[in-house]
Amino acid sequence: MTELNNAHPDDAETYDPSASSLAGQVDASVMEELLSIRSSIDNIDATLVFLLAERFKATQKVGVLKATHKLPAGDPGREAAQIARLRRLAEEAHLDPAFAEKFLNFIISEVIRHHEAIAEDHQASAAKA
Amino acid sequence: MTELNNAHPDDAETYDPSASSLAGQVDASVMEELLSIRSSIDNIDATLVFLLAERFKATQKVGVLKATHKLPAGDPGREAAQIARLRRLAEEAHLDPAFAEKFLNFIISEVIRHHEAIAEDHQASAAKA
Numbered sequence: 460m461t462e463l464n465n466a467h468p469d470d471a472e473t474y475d476p477s478a479s480s481l482a483g484q485v486d487a488s489v490m491e492e493l494l495s496i497r498s499s500i501d502n503i504d505a506t507l508v509f510l511l512a513e514r515f516k517a518t519q520k521v522g523v524l525k526a527t528h529k530l531p532a533g534d535p536g537r538e539a540a541q542i543a544r545l546r547r548l549a550e551e552a553h554l555d556p557a558f559a560e561k562f563l564n565f566i567i568s569e570v571i572r573h574h575e576a577i578a579e580d581h582q583a584s585a586a587k588a
Numbered sequence: 589m590t591e592l593n594n595a596h597p598d599d600a601e602t603y604d605p606s607a608s609s610l611a612g613q614v615d616a617s618v619m620e621e622l623l624s625i626r627s628s629i630d631n632i633d634a635t636l637v638f639l640l641a642e643r644f645k646a647t648q649k650v651g652v653l654k655a656t657h658k659l660p661a662g663d664p665g666r667e668a669a670q671i672a673r674l675r676r677l678a679e680e681a682h683l684d685p686a687f688a689e690k691f692l693n694f695i696i697s698e699v700i701r702h703h704e705a706i707a708e709d710h711q712a713s714a715a716k717a
Contacts, residue, residue, distance in 0.1 A: 474673045475669055478665050478668070479665050480663050480665035481660075481663060481665075482665070484659075485657060485659060489653065492653060493650060496646050496649050496653070497666070499646050500646045500647065501673070503639060503642060503646065504643070504670065504673075504674060504677075505677055506639060507636070507639060508674055508677045508681055508688055509677070509681050510632060510635060510636060510639065511687075511688070512678070512681035514629060514633070515683060516682075517625050517628050517632065521622060521625050521626070521629075524625070528615075528618050530610060530613075530614060531610075534608050534609050534610060535609050536607050536610075536611070537607055537608045537609065540604055540605075540607035541633065543603065544603045544630070545633060545637055547603075548633075548634055549637055549641070552637055552638045552641035553641055553645075554637060554640055558640075562640065563633070565691075565694055569687060
């Protein structure tokens with residue numbers, strides 16, 4: 460029995476890939492095409508979740524390193540370089556570069572929140588020691 | 589010569605993976621460890637950009653399908669099912685489920701914006717025809 464099953468015993472069985480507020484309101488052939496595309500989107504979303512989890516594992520390590528050496532949570536020089544690179548990669552991928560930048564900022568603000576929490580924990584432990 | 593090179597001739601050469609506002613302020617060994625983790629983050633970020641581009645290709649198809657059949661841009665029944673699934677996958681991946689939900693909402697709001705734009709284009713073309 461996994462932690463997941465303990466936490467949410469029903470979720471795994473209740474996902475309905477054909478859930479839609481449009482059910483019964485569109486032709487069967489249109490719904491079939493829609494569900495086929497959505498099945499690809501679902502696969503991509505699962506990949507995104509596991510990839511984001513891996514990214515946070517990496518930034519968690521950065522957070523510990525920064526807290527240990529009392530370095531600031533943010534690094535503006537690094538962030539500017541990352542944004543310029545991701546905008547360039549987005550153009551190559553035919554993704555809106557402005558969206559790529561917004562996306563990175565969204566992730567970075569979460570990462571900085573984590574880094575600050577790690578630094579606070581670190582200081583609290585140091586104060587106790 | 590690619591479109592990318594025409595648009596931003598210098599970007600490809602100017603990315604500095606060691607760009608940091610901390611340069612010169614930390615031990616060489618700490619900086620080395622930081623850059624090693626950041627190199628993995630850079631690889632993950634490139635993957636995320638190309639994966640997001642692929643996701644928008646799929647939702648673009650959904651947008652055209654919805655515009656053609658005059659279906660609404662959003663689908664609350666679908667979104668609720670997606671959110672529940674992604675929260676469950678996030679737990680499995682040890683990613684904060686609340687963050688996974690925020691992330692999906694961030695993506696969905698961009699997708700709905702695209703769908704509305706596609707629907708407007710479609711109506712404008714229909715009006716001209």
